Amino acid sequence: MSGERKRNLKNFFQLLMRYKWHHIAAMIFSVLNSVLVLLQPIFLMKIIDEGITNLDMASLLKNILYFIGIIIVQNICEYFTTYIYSIIGKRFILDLRIRVIKHVESMSGEFFTNTDASEIFTIFDDDIDNIEQLASKMIFSVISDICIAIIMCIYLGHLQLELFTAILVIQPIMFIVQKKINRNSNNLAFEARSTLGEIIKQVQEYLMSMIQYIKLNAKNVFWRRYKKSSDEYVHKCIGLDMAYCKSGVLGSLLSGSVACIIFGYGGYKVILGELTLGGLITFNQYSQKLFQPVVSIAQNSTQLKRILVSVDRVFNLLNQENEIIPIEPICDLPIRRGDIYFKKVSFHYVEGKEVFHALECHFMSCSFNGIVGKSGEGKTTFINLLFRLWDIQSGEIEIDNINVKNYNINKLRENIDIVSQEVFLLNDTIKNNLTLLNENISMEKVVTIAKKVGLYDMILDSPKGFDTVVGDNGIKLSGGQKQRLSIARVLLREAQIVIFDEATSSLDNAAQENIIDLIFSLLKNRTVIIIAHRLSAVKRCDNIIVINNGRVTESGNHNELMEMQGEYYALYNAEI
Ligand SMILES: Nc1ncnc2c1ncn2[C@@H]1O[C@H](COP(=O)(O)OP(=O)(O)OP(=O)(O)O)[C@@H](O)[C@H]1O
Ligand SMILES: [Mg+2]
Missing domain, CATH: 3.40.50.300 (P-loop containing nucleotide triphosphate hydrolases)
Structure with missing residues (x-):
């Protein structure tokens, strides 16, 4: 990591520390939420094996009630986690936006002469928007995704080692393919956004200076530039839609093959009596839940790269030194005479x-x-x-x-x-x-x-x-x-x-x-x-x-x- 990136991240975390109590509260709810999510398949197994298979009505009712209770509490936790992260994210970006404007308004004429206003606007708008995710749930969700993945691996290995080994072979393939597709679609999305930004800039300029364009007989200049950028945008958007479609198709192919392995090989184990029916269903549920963090880690890692670029752009601007600062001794008095x-x-x-x-x-x-x-x-x-x-x-x-x-x-x-x-x-x-x-x-x-x-x-x-x-x-x-x-x-x-x-x-x-x-x-x-x-x-x-x-x-x-x-x-x- 470059020295500049380290400094920018340090500045970012220093700002984020202002919300440390919010983060602690959100983490507590989030951990509780994850634990409750992990408990659900276990109770499902009990419902099937202890209740339905044993024809035990009392046990069925008891476990159903537990199951409902867990779902209710888990959703309450989810609600509060989202609420707190939303507060952190929105307040953080509001703070950052104020900082950026205050910093820019204190800069020298040199800065305004040499800096493109639209560049500052992109930092103010797009880059700060990107950072919002990192400031709110992203960091913790990566950590919690990894923790959930580890716990589930241990539990699945314990439940049926051979079946778990088969699933484990498929996971890295899934991870790599997903990451590649995500990277491709993220790049395309980024390119499409910047072309759209370009179009908006052109239209804005055209609308604001319409009379000048008409007087200059230069309407064609706008339309030529607009047509070129619009064609480019349409082309990129089609590419992006196709990348999303590919991602969906591959995702469903992979999850379909995992389901085949689980129910094929797992069913065989149930027939042999080495796994209960509840165990098989639980196994299937957990393995689906295992994919979620894997996919989200893959998504987050590509997104993270883009966000870090935004962190650099925002904090490089904030770190740009202003030469117009008062020197000691500072005179705080107003000008009285004007000599x-x-x-x-x-x-x-x-x-x-x-x-x-x-x-x-x-x-x-x-x-x-x-x-x-x-x-x-x-x-x-x-x-x-x-x-x-x-x-x-x-x-x-x-x-x-x-x-x-x-x-x-x-x-x-x-x-x-x-x-x-x-x-x-x-x-x-x-x-x-x-x-x-x-x-x-x-x-x-x-x-x-x-x-x-x-x-x-x-x-x-x-x-x-x-x-x-x-x-x-x-x-x-x-x-x-x-x-x-x-x-x-x-x-x-x-x-x-x-x-x-x-x-x-x-x-x-x-x-x-x-x-x-x-x-x-x-x-x-x-x-x-x-x-x-x-x-x-x-x-x-x-x-x-x-x-x-x-x-x-x-x-x-x-x-x-x-x-x-x-x-x-x-x-x-x-x-x-
Ligand atoms: N931001 C800037 N960056 C670089 N050079 C500049 C900048 N502003 C002005 N200049 C240059 O400095 C010189 C003086 O410019 P200034 O605007 O002070 O002239 P002026 O006497 O006010 O002219 P006018 O009567 O046309 O308004 C000019 O040569 C101009 O090109
Ligand atoms: Mg002048």
Whole structure:
């Protein structure tokens, strides 16, 4: 077993230990259940040999009552075993799912850039589902199956050694054949599932982006891919059905031949008087019960391999280290002033492609700041670093004289509000998109801000006003309305640092002017950063920096920068 597998299994069992009392209770019921199952054929033998064969009515009645009693208690045990294992399994996977999401949400931008979201979803959904069996009854059922098989072997050998030897020869053949068929059908089932997963992914993407597909005239792309995957899926499913059928046929052939041996050879022994009729029937019952654990061990062993792969995938994800963790001493205080200092900051996403080189800049608390620069110069990166989605390679970023690495990451992010280039809206009501379910924001305030950003009339015209659902990522809204909504969202909140990254790019000049007025009048006591291609959006800022080739090449207010007649001047003149 590899070191990684050992570590993952250790983590798995550590988590499972939280349910140890449940496991102990389930084991007690399960052992009792197995013992009672083993007792049933013995009482059947007594019913036949002591009651029916001896024509003893009292003994027949007594043993029948025992037999019924055993069946009732055994089923009660079975009920509780299933109940407890169900609790363990469901709670365990719920726990694990929460862990996976919490872990993923704490990861860095690097992780999100390089990890496929559908891969995480498969781990969250499929792999954790697979693990459920291992967390609940599987481990113990393998142990109990082996124990039952051993006890039955001893008893059958004691009852009729020769007959038992004959059965014993057939068992390994049964075991090997069953295992082979199971492996084959498990592989086919796995392949069919992943093809189905692929189909679902394609359909999901198609349905979510239907309008884009239609506009791009790319419906054929979907249908071609869909047809190919569907054909593959049908082919695999037919193979799987045939494998199941083969397994059934072989199983019944084998059990039929075992029955022939038992009743043929066993019947001969009864005729010779070396075995009672009850003994023969008991023998037959036990040998059938002996097959069950053999088949289930064979099934479990192939299934186990697949489950272990899932254990690896889940725990490898959970063990993936997050580089974005606060360093000592940790500052748990919120950001009070919002004084931002980038000191000789160098940063690259990809080795050798530096975005910032010893970048220096200072945004004073409670000031309005602009960042300008050509596309791809690193304006959004600036925010990513301040928000600590990525960590810088050298230099320091300080907020209120504290390194961002020392802040409790949640506190840091709670105090920085961003209106991004890509507007993100929940498929929820307008009101919930504005408040993000923060109950402290009053409806009165929501209405006031909606009026100020110019959304109120549109909301009143909507079928359910503030309770109108905006659709998937705001599909029912125009680009400008979406931007207004995301601006209103931060104006309703109280973060000390507020950043607008191309927040007004979808608005016309007059609308942009109106929003900029609003920002300047409502956010006076915060540190505001405005990133914009249109310089009219930053013109009124106290301080504007120009980023070029990874450095701040110019800084000052609009008039100062115009006087310099440098890059800002050139950009401004190019615009008018
Ligand atoms: N996650 C990432 N991984 C690798 N490189 C990235 C990543 N994000 C951005 N980059 C690169 O970093 C550089 C700066 O990107 P950034 O998004 O900060 O530019 P920008 O100034 O905001 O541009 P725009 O004005 O077009 O929004 C670009 O060259 C971009 O290709
Ligand atoms: Mg950008």
